[in-house]
Amino acid sequence: MVISEIMYKPASSTNTNSLEFVEIYNSNPFYEDISGWRLSGGRLAVCAVIPPEGPLGVKVPVVITGVGFTLDQDTRVLAGGVPATDVHVITGEKISCLFEARQAEAVVPVTVENRYGSSTLEGAFRFTVPPIFLRGDSNRDQVLDLSDAVFTLDYLFQSGELRCADSQDSNDDGGIDISDPIYSLSALFTGGPPPPPPFPVPGPDPTGDSLGCE
Ligand SMILES: [Ca+2]
């Protein structure tokens, strides 16, 4: 016996043929009794939220891992009861989304809902007071100068130390690479644009990302 086709939730149509159906093919030269057979839904479970914490006051991009994830239009994600936005089901085991900005520290459960039901992971995500830093100030002496670009180059190419990933992300694109010291050098010496906030005054990162700052 082979299930050769499944039409699940066909697009609505005036055509009377737009029905849900399962096509079963029996290549055996005898009848098969399928009474009592059952197609069951998948199992839905939330396993983890990555990263497990993020700052207050900004939308936080996260990836949720688990099993039984289905389709974007079928999926709702809640962080502490608040619907997440930008929900994309990447695979059956991975969802990306944005948690809405929060104003108070909290540890919240994260829930995924879809056609299989609902699964909640308690204590899945922590909203914390965001770290304060000065963008571009890689060595954390509260000033942006040549030594910061050198510090980041050292980190990238000489196994140098990482003090605050957020501050080393000079161009605020959510990653640390060669473009960051180049951005700082350009701002310092060739009239390039200054680093995005927080600069020139220390503050929290206004754009959520997976970088952190101890
Ligand atoms: Ca510095």
Ligand SMILES: [Ca+2]
């Ligand atoms: Ca960067």
Ligand SMILES: [Ca+2]
């Ligand atoms: Ca950022």
